[in-house]
Amino acid sequence: MPEAVIVTVTGASGYIALHVIAQLLDDGHAVRGTLRDMSRAEPLRAALSRQTEISNLTFVQADLTSDVGWDAAMAGSDFVMHVASPVPIVEPKDYDELIAPARDGTLRVMEAAAKAGVKRVVMTSSNAAVNSGHGGKSSFTEADWSVLGDGTGAYASSKTIAERAAWDFVAGLPDDQVMELVAINPCVVLGPLIDPDGSASIELIRKLVAREVPGCPNLGFTIVDVRDVAAAHVTAMTAPHAAGHRYLCTAEFRWVREIAQTLNQSVGQRGYPVSTRRLPDWLMRCVGVFDPAVRRFIPHLGERQDFDNNAIRRDLNWKPRPVEDSIVHTAESLIALGVV
Numbered sequence: 647m648p649e650a651v652i653v654t655v656t657g658a659s660g661y662i663a664l665h666v667i668a669q670l671l672d673d674g675h676a677v678r679g680t681l682r683d684m685s686r687a688e689p690l691r692a693a694l695s696r697q698t699e700i701s702n703l704t705f706v707q708a709d710l711t712s713d714v715g716w717d718a719a720m721a722g723s724d725f726v727m728h729v730a731s732p733v734p735i736v737e738p739k740d741y742d743e744l745i746a747p748a749r750d751g752t753l754r755v756m757e758a759a760a761k762a763g764v765k766r767v768v769m770t771s772s773n774a775a776v777n778s779g780h781g782g783k784s785s786f787t788e789a790d791w792s793v794l795g796d797g798t799g800a801y802a803s804s805k806t807i808a809e810r811a812a813w814d815f816v817a818g819l820p821d822d823q824v825m826e827l828v829a830i831n832p833c834v835v836l837g838p839l840i841d842p843d844g845s846a847s848i849e850l851i852r853k854l855v856a857r858e859v860p861g862c863p864n865l866g867f868t869i870v871d872v873r874d875v876a877a878a879h880v881t882a883m884t885a886p887h888a889a890g891h892r893y894l895c896t897a898e899f900r901w902v903r904e905i906a907q908t909l910n911q912s913v914g915q916r917g918y919p920v921s922t923r924r925l926p927d928w929l930m931r932c933v934g935v936f937d938p939a940v941r942r943f944i945p946h947l948g949e950r951q952d953f954d955n956n957a958i959r960r961d962l963n964w965k966p967r968p969v970e971d972s973i974v975h976t977a978e979s980l981i982a983l984g985v986v
C-alpha cells in the first residue's frame with residue numbers, strides 16, 4: 647500500500663482546523679496537528695473520533711510566538727495547512743498582540759516548511775485581508791488588499807500583514823527551493839462545531855440563541871460554512887491551477903435580523919426562541935461607548951459588502967451550501983455540545 651501523504655495542520659485546536667483535519671483524515675491522509683497546549687490533545691482526539699477514524703492523527707507542540715517545535719512539526723510533511731492565528735472576540739488596543747503572532751508565526755511556519763521540502767502551503771487568510779480600509783467601496787475581488795492605517799483594526803491588520811509576509815516569503819525563495827502557496831480568504835465562518843471551544847465567529851449565533859442580546863442590530867455579514875471552507879483548503883492543497891492564487895471563500899450576505907428569523911424558524915420552535923426585534927442604531931452607539939465588543943461594529947451599521955467568489959468556484963470546483971444550513975447547524979451544535 648502506498649504511504650499516506652503527511653499534512654501538517656497548524657492550530658489544530660481551532661474551529662476551522664478541526665474540520666480541515668476531519669476531511670483530511672476522511673481522505674486517507676496522515677495529519678500532524680500543532681498545538682500550543684498539549685493538554686488539549688486528548689479531548690480533541692475524543693471529539694474528532696466522533697467524526698472520523700483518527701489512527702492517522704498525531705499532535706506536536708508549537709507556538710506561533712516561539713521557534714521551538716516547528717522543525718519537528720514539518721519533518722517529512724508533504725503539505726501544510728497554516729490555519730493558526732489569533733482570532734479575538736474583542737480587538738486589543740495594542741495591535742502588536744495580534745500582528746506579532748500572525749506575521750512572525752507565519753514566517754516561522756513558512757521557513758520550517760521550506761526547509762523540510764514541503765510542496766505546498768495552504769494558508770487560511772481572511773476577507774479581512776481584502777476589504778478593510780477602503781472607505782465606501784462595497785464590492786471586492788481577490789485583487790483587493792486591505793489598506794493599513796485608520797479604519798483598519800488589529801485583526802484585519804494582522805491578517806493582511808501575515809498574508810503579505812507569506813507571499814513575500816515564497817517570492818524570495820531561491821530558484822532551487824520551490825514551495826507553492828495558496829491563500830484561502832473566508833468571510834464570517836459558521837456551521838457545526840466539532841469541539842465546544844468555538845471561534846469568535848460563532849459568537850453572534852451563540853449570543854442570539856442564549857438570548858444574551860436583546861435584539862438585532864442593523865448589521866450584516868457575508869457567511870460561509872466551515873465544512874465548505876475546510877473543503878476549499880483540502881482541494882487547494884493539490885489543485886494544479888491553485889498555486890500562487892488567493893481565493894475569496896464566501897457564500898451569501900445576510901442581515902442579523904434575517905439570521906435571527908432563520909434561527910427562530912428552526913431552534914426557536916424547539917425551546918430556543920430568538921429575539922428578532924430591531925435594535926436602533928442610536929442604541930448601538932450608546933452601548934458601544936461602554937462595550938468594546940459592540941464598538942468595533944459601529945462603523946459598519948447598515949453596511950453591505952459583496953465578495954466575488956467566481957475564482958474559487960472555477961479553479962477549485964467549489965460550491966457553497968445554503969447559508970441557512972450553516973446558521974441552523976451552528977445553533978444545533980451549540981445546543982448539542984451544551985454551549986448554550
Ligand code: NAP
Pocket residue numbers: 656657658659660661662663681682683708709710711729730731732733747751770771772773805831832833834835836843844845846847
Ligand atoms: P479559532 O478557533 O480561534 O482558532 C485559532 C487557532 O489559532 C487555535 O488553534 C489557536 O490555538 C491558534 N493560535 C492562536 N494563537 C496562537 C499562537 N500564538 N500559537 C499557536 N497557535 C495559536 O479560530 P478559527 O475561526 O478556527 O480561525 C482559524 C483561522 O481562520 C485563523 O487564521 C483566522 O484568522 C481564519 N479566519 C477565520 C474566520 C472565521 O470567521 N472564523 C474568517 C476568516 C478567516 P489555541 O486553541 O491554543 O488558542
